[in-house]
Amino acid sequence: GAVVSQHPSRVICKSGTSVKIECRSLDFQATTMFWYRQFPKQSLMLMATSNEGSKATYEQGVEKDKFLINHASLTLSTLTVTSAHPEDSSFYICSARDRTGLTYGYTFGSGTRLTVV
């Protein structure tokens, strides 16, 4: 089946530095990639939607200059947390929608636990 590889699975960074999270669709073309953020024992909050070759669409309240999303190819999307602060510590999950679209197939990465110290 469809697989989305998300790396790194865990990262600890110092406050003020930037962190890049990658999501790759391994055996299908991801027309659209969604990025979510999840706080402990809470639901997934949609951060942004990115279509290959286009600028990402951010949800209300999400700082686009802090959370940079790039979707340069049909198999790779990246989320860069810039100038990270402790409040950015969270679990980030990507989800790829395959090119067929009508089947509404969504595949999730395994998530990245970001800790900012």
Add this chain to the structure above:
Amino acid sequence: AQSVAQPEDQVNVAEGNPLTVKCTYSVSGNPYLFWYVQYPNRGLQFLLKYITGDNLVKGSYGFEAEFNKSQTSFHLKKPSALVSDSALYFCAVIFSNSGYALNFGKGTSLLVTP
């Protein structure tokens, strides 16, 4: 307003008993409904979805869900729970004009005791 709700924070059930995890929704247009399961520090695993067709949807690991249009519900069910079913369950809906993003309920923690 469009929404998805999981009214229960936690569901407890004894192993071997049937389980139900509830989900209700409000959408403009046709509802596209999904159930996912999440184990600690992991991504989401797809269980089943309703796009169109039969109201009873069968999915992975013995789970099924019933789409009820009049009650705007999509409850997840399993006839006989396993301890290994203990996890966090999310109902998700595609809202119209949302770019096909999945919008998740708050999640329900299922605990199956031996």
